[in-house]
Amino acid sequence: MKPAPFAYHRAATLPEALAMLSEGDETAPVAGGQSLLVLLALRITGFDRLVDVTRLQELRACRETDDTVFLGAAVTHAEIEDGQVPDPSQGLMPRVAAGIGYRAIRNRGTLGGSLALSDPAADWPPCLMALDATLVIAGQTAERRVPVRDFHLGPYTTALEPGELILGAEIPRLPEGARWGCAKHARKSGAFADSIAIAACPAPDRARVVLGASESHPRQLAETSALLSRQPTADESALRTAAAADIAEADPDADAWRRRCHLATVLKAIREARR
Missing domain, CATH: 3.30.43.10 (Uridine Diphospho-n-acetylenolpyruvylglucosamine Reductase, domain 2)
Incomplete structure (x- = not known):
């Protein structure tokens, strides 16, 4: 068509x-x-x-401080994958970027475009939520900042107001020694994801586990994150129970097969983060 x-x-x-x-x-x-x-x-x-808006310098900007990295909205997936821009995530963001579609898509697709579209199966929304990132958004009269956790409201629905544009994402640096894990299930390479899970552990007593590719928008798994924060070495049985309850709340319309996919990706991401 x-x-x-x-x-x-x-x-x-x-x-x-x-x-x-x-x-x-x-x-x-x-x-x-x-x-x-x-x-x-x-x-x-x-x-x-x-x-x-591809060539706007404000959307291509990358800035670093001791605590954060700002990546402009027009930075491409390939630039993140190839390390051409600063990485605040100790390798998590390049890993996620490498799993997006095919190389031809990664060469042109942008960080801001993925966030603004808010496709339920997109990789960047759950990743940046797990990293506790904040979006910088420009309007005609002022700029505002919106945490990623409050930005995605539903499938293809965001907190962007008419006439606004994402300038970029301000991402806290993961400290040395921080752990992370990510897992994604798709029926074939390059296909839309059936489930995405990101586990970020900036400190032994702080963990964020986020589920993506639900029917709506990414959600932090509250009970799973809390359990992993309280008990970094919690046994898998307890994690499985907590994750199953979180998944039922995060994706209530999922069928049995999708719930199994979600559970598998969540546990796989946590296992990787605990290595």
Whole structure:
């Protein structure tokens, strides 16, 4: 299929992009386009105008402090995978990036595009939630900051207001010695995930376990995270019980097969984080 007709504009500056995006609900930003253009071609969604923000320097910026790393929204998956930008995650983000689609997709797909689309099967939302990242969002009059845990509201639904644009993500550095694990189940390489789990342990008594690829949006598994924080060496039986209860709450409409996938990925991520 082909998309319905739309106008295309390449914004030269951030103010120009924000002005265009504020002109109506039928205008959308596009960067790598690896998800949006597919949805347009299938006519699942449609816009009158696309505003290309790929070359905006504000969206390509990377900044480091002692405690955090800021990655611009137009940074590509491949740049993260290849270590061309700073890594605050002790290797977790390059690992996650390497598992996104195929290399051709990773060459063009962007961090901000994945977050803004909020596809339930996307890799970056659960990863950045596990890392306790905060998004920096620009509007015409001001910038605001939204923790990733509060940004994703449902499938393809976020806290972005009309006319706003993600500038990038501010990600706390995992300290030396921090542990993490990630697991993903897909029916074949490059396919949409059936389940994603990320376990990040910045300290022995602090753990965040996040489930992605549910029917809605990523969720931190509260009981599992609390158990792992209280008892880093908790036996797998206790973790299995806690995870099963969390999964039932996080993805209540999942069938038995998907619940088994979720449980397997959660336990696999935790095992890797405890090695």
